Amino acid sequence: MSATEAATLLGVTQSRISNIEAGRYGVSGNRVRALARNYACSDQALIDALAGMTGDRTRGWWEEYQDLLPTGLLELTELEHHATALRTSQLVNVPGLLQTPDHARSIFGQAVPPLLPHEVEHMVAHRIRRQGILHRQRPTPYTAVLHEAALHMRFGGTYVAKAQLRHLIELSEHENITILVIPFTSDGFPPSGHGIDYFSGPVSQLDTVQLDTTHGSELVDAPAKVEMYRLLLDRMEEIALPAEESRDLMNRAAQRL
Template sequence: MPASTPPPTVRRRRLGTELRRLRERTDLSATEAAALFGATQSRISNIEAGRYGVSADRVRALARTYDCSDQALIDALASMTGERKRGWWEEYREALPVGLTDLAELEHHATALRVAQVINIPGLLQTVDYARAIFREAVPPLLPHDIEFRVSHRIKRQAILYRDAPPPYTAVIHEAALRMQFGGRSVAKSQLDHIITMSERDNVTIAVIPFDGTAFPSAGHGIDYFHGPVRQLDTALIDTADNGSLIDAAAQLDRCRLVLDRMEHVALKPTPSRDLIHNISKAL
């Protein structure tokens, strides 16, 4: 039996989505676009679904077919092609929910990241013991080896913050998350001390929303926002009870940016945020 074809990466799926959007803006059907491009309708459909790879030259040719004059967008789309080596996260694809492997891929390629969390510490800032304590509370319960697999994946994701040219990372964290003692006092204290250490890195900004702060939007959901090379290629991930929902529609992304802007506005500045975290840690 032939080996099964690996599923398309989130990056390839996004490239296909953007090519479909360019086509639809010209009011061309897939069949009409195929005739203009010299391909079959199935070929166009498979490219747009991310099932077929496409070269940078073909992306530029498709953009010309669709009368796209946004050179920055065309260059960004062309840069998303030609990947030969699949990322480290692919080794986890069969064992973890697809949303987790997509998350690692999005983080890897992002030019900047913004996150907001109310109950849990953001994944890129979690310690091993804190992450393990979080996964032990999963419903239904995870087997011990599944817990360790997820912990390993989460810690590997954090490598992006230590790259030679790491992306800017801004995390808005509610005071409630800082006071939750997952794993007990010792684990919680080590986690807070780790956040303080990370906040001193040039590429990391930590802003805390205190209990006595004003109201803010979307208080019940965490948000991960990944900046692309151009705004049209931004992506957001909204936390859900099961897996998380990826967002790439322009109107939804605008809303996510507004929510994050408002949360950052009501949060403390980095220095008083660090002082608050230190005081919480000291009291443990």
Template sequence: MPVRNSSTARQLRLGAELRKLREAAGISSTEAGRLLGTSQAQISNIETGRVGVSGNRVRMLAINYRCTDHELIEALTTMAEERRRGWWDHYQDILPTGLLDLAAAEHHATALRVAQALTVPGLLQTPEHARAVFREFVPALKPHEVEHRVSHRVKRQEILFRDRPTTYTAILHEAALRMQFGGVETARAQLTHVISMTERENITISVIPFSVTSFPISGHGVDYYYGAVPQLDTVHLDAAHGAQWVDAAASLQRYRLMLDRMQEVALDPAPSRELMHRIAKST
């Protein structure tokens, strides 16, 4: 398998967190290199994700930076020691790198919390629904490109069914449940699938009904990934101009508040399921 040329989002995040520790300690990259027995250029390459770093070096850097947050240090060390390639790397020559990073983020997240106003989240989509969505991409995807994305999306969903399934919370607007991508039969099957997913202990789905007249939404999907420690939480925004990763503390707080507010106005899981059954009957 060819080596991926660009740094992964996870490598970039590790480097960024190490830079934060260094800057919090008031240590220059030149001094950091000297303390580690290497060069300023090597520190820069580590912090920008251009080169990897061993777990032992992460611990040494943490000592040099006088970091006493042991949980954070262990989480960063684990990130550094991840050497095994993921299943998503098999798609590296046929899908955009952003989709590989998305699968990796979902795989490593301790829990996921998502909000969608107009579409069913990818981890809850049936293959037929996903195929219908991908066929509407602009510019248009070729048939084989559509199928690659469908298989990748279905493979991502395995985190909800593995031995220790990821805890998944979704807040959906009623509009997303009434969209008929692919036609009536596909839409009905998709809604039936979402209802069945609510029966899993690790999945919670709440619906914001049309009767709610005010709630915060940014116009695109919001995916909140909980890390091993709060400092490693990440938000993924999927917009028409491309995906965006957010990890600044202030921004994470803003998105947590947004999701909290949406949760407050959404129906509880049981009435949400009742609403979905009514929509299914009318579809």
């Protein structure tokens, strides 16, 4: 259906439809339902989820950082805030939502190109504030799969590394947080050399994936690709140690420091 045809059915101008599709104009729940009828969409769960998203027009706290941080970080924060569940995998890094301030400061201190001291502090403050979704009144369920290599990286030195491991162990005791470790002794590892963040929406069609690449974050929402990353994370969780054994491995790594 062309934008002109859609506009005629909705009783608006073609430019209005184009601006709605481009995200320049907001849209009400009733209008979402009217569009769904016009487009012959019969998936009621998806329609309800989309209509439900139209009611919240409040500004997110992350917009305070609009002129201080890259747009990709703000998009990441918004996705985390609204996700119904989160999954992540990391090879050599502790996920940002599980980092201590000193660990995060060490990571940002090694950025390429280098960040100025005040930029590092903005990044650290933003990262720690993001972690609030794991500790709010209705905390977001979070599953993190780490390779054992991440437990042995000494970002910030031995003291900071040990404090980070103790922090991971403590967080792993939280009901909504699951930390699974793939040990060096594993006989396989799915081919993913970069970090993966999976954001579950209210319905599966609204799931989104973020890839943490060298050139910056990359968002993926094409259904086939999202499904591929979901299956990849499923495989990682299958070959990782159970939560209790993963906690024991983290304890042993901390004791060796």
